[in-house]
Amino acid sequence: MSTTIGTSNATVDPRVQAIGVEETGGRPTKDVESRPAGSKTNPIASAIGKTAIWVLLVGFAFAFLYPFLWLLSASFKPRGEVFDNRLIPQTFNPQNYAEVWEKLPLLSWMGNSILIAVLAAGLVTLSSSVVAFGFAYFKFPGRNLLFGLILATMMLPGAVTLIPTYLIWNNFGLVGTNVPLWAANLFGSAFYIFLQRQFFLGLPRELFEAARMDGASYWGLFWRIAAPLSVPSFIIVFIFEFQASWNNLQAPLIYLNTGGIESFTVPLGISYAMTAFSPGNGGQGDYQWVMVAALLVTLPMLILFAFGQRYFIEGIATQGRKG
């Protein structure tokens, strides 16, 4: 815990960041393939084993992907066929995608969601890295205690602070606006502070000492030296928080449910639409609109994953390593 920049026993190793996904990913390693060769396994058994593994892999892939395929095809079906479980629509109805915008205020929902997610992710990235740099570079009384406190707050169930937080925003008259959905991110967030600190600890200390010689301010150390070198960890934090914010249901349910449906985020809007358009339970059964909206809320996350895959994998793996 008494580590500081340059001691380099970091868990998020910049080397890993630089190399990317290979480090933790399922790439072929020579050991894996050559391992059984030495032992006296018989070739038929090993062939059966290999086949079984591939059958399982493909089977699970199908199970994981089936809901996506189902969603995709349902979004192209006309009202009467949404529930027919066909993966290829009997009647191909692409005009769902044109009409959904009149049925649901999806455009404002998306605008709200994007604005909130960008603010939440941008602010938390900046604030967490500033705080993390404070813990990584400087020595001050109580540092380890305070850092321990940060880790401890990760254990606190959200329920405990849910109501007072609501009352705080209510006192400011901000319930019904999107401010409560991002403003607390100005103050950093425990897991991201932890993650960024680990990254900073891996930077060589003499970089900072040289800059101090050249008269850089403390802020300069952070902004001109640490920050540019830490872009990968910034990206991890940003996309994690972006995803968390984009997918968040409970907070919009608490803070935005009072206003008109135009002020909803996409998840809140879809939960509303699920009721309005579900078959039975008073819904009118036009579930294809829900399917189109569900597809449109998922797509940005899949795109984000396509571009940021290695950051997600690395971020998740880091979570495990802190234990």
Place this chain on the structure above:
Amino acid sequence: MTALADPTATSELAGAVKRPKGEPKVPRQKVKYNRREAIAGYMFIAPWIVGFLIFTLGAMIYSLVISFSRYNLATDTATPVGIANYELLFEDPRVMLALGNTLFFAIMAVPLEIAFALFLAMLLNRVGRGAGLFRTLYYLPKMTPSVAAASVFLLLLNGNYGAINRGLAAIGVQGPQWLTDPNWVKPSIVLMTLWGVSGTMIIFLAALKNVPRDLYEVASLDGAGKVRQFFTITVPMISGTIFFNLLVLTIAALQVFDQAFLLFWRNQANASPEASLFYAVYLFQQAFRNFNFGFAAAMAWLIFLIIMIITFIQVKFGNRFVYYEGDKD
């Protein structure tokens, strides 16, 4: 990234430069702090301190106060009512019902999640080429917003025309009424949770990569079979990760909200209002539908206490089974 091009060299250098230059052998107790540096440090962490004082410590104290009061939202006043809210926790049968449901769900979900995630991770760890592709595919559910997942599972799980029961019927099994039969409400949510288990899988995969290969080679020379290797090498070597996942997944399971809310509590129509009442859902209803803030705050402290106790027990027992590798980390 060029700055990090040869990081091994630089970090070694950092160590080498630091040691002679860093603190000479001063007795540990009196660390000398550079005043300017210390002040700057506090400035950097100031945002977190402010946030902590308001949104964590302040909120916790406030929450405690509210839990001993009746809160009137219209006038924004809290009237002290002593321990009435806490007494009500034990008088309201729905609190115990919700707690029982939630614990039951956690006991069912967590071991399945760990077993399934570990199984998938070992599967991916076995194959060479192509593992990356499958890992990507398996991870996609984790990226999916819970509303989108729920809007699809609501139909997949439908007892009459849902794809899951159609699939079961094809192999001659009569599927249950997942969403309306009280006995099948929790398994439905477990199923949805298992679909999104890939985060845990990634953590296991990273741990499996760190198990030294030669251990398996030695074991297999000694004639240990695959099953034996799994229990004598793999499990002990990744026991720290299993333990971590156990803690995290338990805490998450005790707070499950989204799936229960979306599948059962969006509106008044709910075919199994008893079996689907999860703690977080009931707390949410009490707080933001009925505006019983005092009671809901007391509920929050109860679940906090329960989570602490469960975590404590897990840590107490976990330490016996977890193998920590050397002094690393």
